[in-house]
Amino acid sequence: xxxxxxxxxxxxxxxxxxxxxxxxxxxxxxxxxxxxxxxxxxxxxxxxxxxxxxxxxxxxxxxxxxxxxxxxxxxxxxxxxxxxxxxxxxxxxxxxxxxxxxxxxxxxxxxxxxxxxxxxxxxxxxxxxxxxxxxxxxxxxxxxxxxxxxxxxxxxxxxxxxxxxxxxxxxxxxxxxxxxxxxxxxxxxxxxxxxxxxxxxxxxxxxxxxxxxxxxxxxxxxxxxxxxxxxxxxxxxxxxxxxxxxxxxxxxxxxxxxxxxxxxxxxxxxxxxxxxxxxxxxxxxxxxxxxxxxxxxxxxxxxxxxxxxxxxxxxxxxxxxxxxxxxxxxxxxxxxxxxxxxxxxxxxxxxxxxxxxxxxxxxxxxxxxxxxxxxxxxxxxxxxxxxxxxxxxxxxxxxxxxxxxxxxxxxxxxxxxxxxxxxxxxxxxxxxxxxxxxxxxxxxxxxxxx
Ligand SMILES: [Fe+2]
Ligand SMILES: [Fe+2]
Numbered sequence: 001x002x003x004x005x006x007x008x009x010x011x012x013x014x015x016x017x018x019x020x021x022x023x024x025x026x027x028x029x030x031x032x033x034x035x036x037x038x039x040x041x042x043x044x045x046x047x048x049x050x051x052x053x054x055x056x057x058x059x060x061x062x063x064x065x066x067x068x069x070x071x072x073x074x075x076x077x078x079x080x081x082x083x084x085x086x087x088x089x090x091x092x093x094x095x096x097x098x099x100x101x102x103x104x105x106x107x108x109x110x111x112x113x114x115x116x117x118x119x120x121x122x123x124x125x126x127x128x129x130x131x132x133x134x135x136x137x138x139x140x141x142x143x144x145x146x147x148x149x150x151x152x153x154x155x156x157x158x159x160x161x162x163x164x165x166x167x168x169x170x171x172x173x174x175x176x177x178x179x180x181x182x183x184x185x186x187x188x189x190x191x192x193x194x195x196x197x198x199x200x201x202x203x204x205x206x207x208x209x210x211x212x213x214x215x216x217x218x219x220x221x222x223x224x225x226x227x228x229x230x231x232x233x234x235x236x237x238x239x240x241x242x243x244x245x246x247x248x249x250x251x252x253x254x255x256x257x258x259x260x261x262x263x264x265x266x267x268x269x270x271x272x273x274x275x276x277x278x279x280x281x282x283x284x285x286x287x288x289x290x291x292x293x294x295x296x297x298x299x300x301x302x303x304x305x306x307x308x309x310x311x312x313x314x315x316x317x318x319x320x321x322x323x324x325x326x327x328x329x330x331x332x333x334x335x336x337x338x339x340x341x342x343x344x345x346x347x348x349x350x351x352x353x354x355x356x357x358x359x360x361x362x363x364x365x366x367x368x369x370x371x372x373x374x375x376x377x378x379x380x381x382x383x384x385x386x387x388x389x390x391x392x393x394x395x396x397x398x399x400x401x402x403x404x405x406x407x408x409x410x411x412x413x414x415x416x417x418x419x420x421x422x423x424x425x426x427x428x429x430x431x432x433x434x435x436x437x438x439x440x441x442x443x444x445x446x447x448x449x450x
Pocket of ligand 1: 309349404
């Protein structure tokens with residue numbers, strides 16, 4: 001192994017000047033040194049090839065580490081499958097490394113891997129900590145300080161593993177939300193607040209709704225559509241609120257608000273938004289049909305369908321580099337988008353959608369419908385609505401209405417059938433009626449998308 005002082009010469013030759021006084025040979029028996037029983041693997045993420053080559057050689061020769069490297073965020077996510085013991089991450093914008101940090105810290109399987117930021121952008125320290133980094137090494141630093149910091153972080157690894165549950169809880173608490181998540185129009189939040197009071201009057205509700213002319217107009221159009229099927233014309237918001245009832249008004253405003261909030265999302269990876277919304281609406285219509293057929297009081301069924309795959313829209317827009325790979329894998333291997341997300345990113349649209357719905361402070365049953373529509377038995381409080389959406393998704397795909405981003409047709413989840421106490425034969429019998437409901441509701445998309 002090369003000594004620090006020998007490496008110092010290489011370091012100087014590389015034109016990165018470090019004061020001689022800053023070199024201190026790290027001692028293997030330092031309190032924070034990792035156990036010496038094996039070679040530790042570092043995932044080095046640096047965009048600049050020269051920097052990366054230099055740091056890699058240093059970590060290998062002086063630190064005795066095995067090094068795998070990545071030039072950008074997507075490379076980090078790919079390399080992570082090799083299970084590094086620690087990740088050393090630069091913050092340069094062109095590498096999109098901080099997006100990788102956001103993703104890694106949301107993946108349960110990867111949460112325990114320590115991540116050290118290695119950057120000269122010291123001002124990013126608070127942001128990196130909020131995103132879940134464990135340490136920050138400011139560049140330029142002395143090689144010994146770099147090694148000492150890595151050792152320190154690796155030294156705490158076993159401790160982290162010992163309290164894995166507590167550790168991930170801590171991260172969940174401390175993580176800031178995904179950057180640039182869309183926000184819902186204020187009027188939805190106000191309606192939500194008012195509806196918490198069961199005695200709120202139609203007057204109070206309609207006054208708040210009328211403060212947003214665009215939402216009011218759409219609410220009136222929807223109230224007069226075949227979706228609700230009233231025989232007379234509804235001419236005022238006050239009238240709509242009285243006829244529909246508070247909860248249905250709230251859900252309808254949420255449907256409108258979701259479209260308002262997401263219509264300007266850009267930089268997409270290529271998910272077909274038109275087909276996506278047709279799929280979402282079909283899932284909602286099916287869930288609504290099933291709830292009515294089974295005499296379940298679930299007025300939020302259609303809304304649950306509208307929002308069930310929102311995680312895809314978020315990943316497509318905010319993690320477009322990563323999501324492009326997902327969509328390519330779907331195309332190439334003809335697999336479900338869910339499987340491709342798990343393979344490429346290690347995080348699926350249910351988890352990202354859950355985070356979005358939490359940031360929107362949606363009711364718990366809607367959050368669970370989004371989070372668990374592919375595994376309804378995991379819903380903690382209310383698996384009924386997640387089950388309705390799960391079956392809705394299977395039927396919408398079977399009917400070939402719209403596209404959820406891939407061409408696969410799953411079977412309804414057995415846990416969903418059991419929860420709703422229905423059989424595949426029964427679903428088959430209802431199929432024609434469901435198809436009619438799906439077709440009828442497709443037309444309201446033109447109102448929502450205006
Ligand atoms: Fe889904
Ligand atoms: Fe779906």
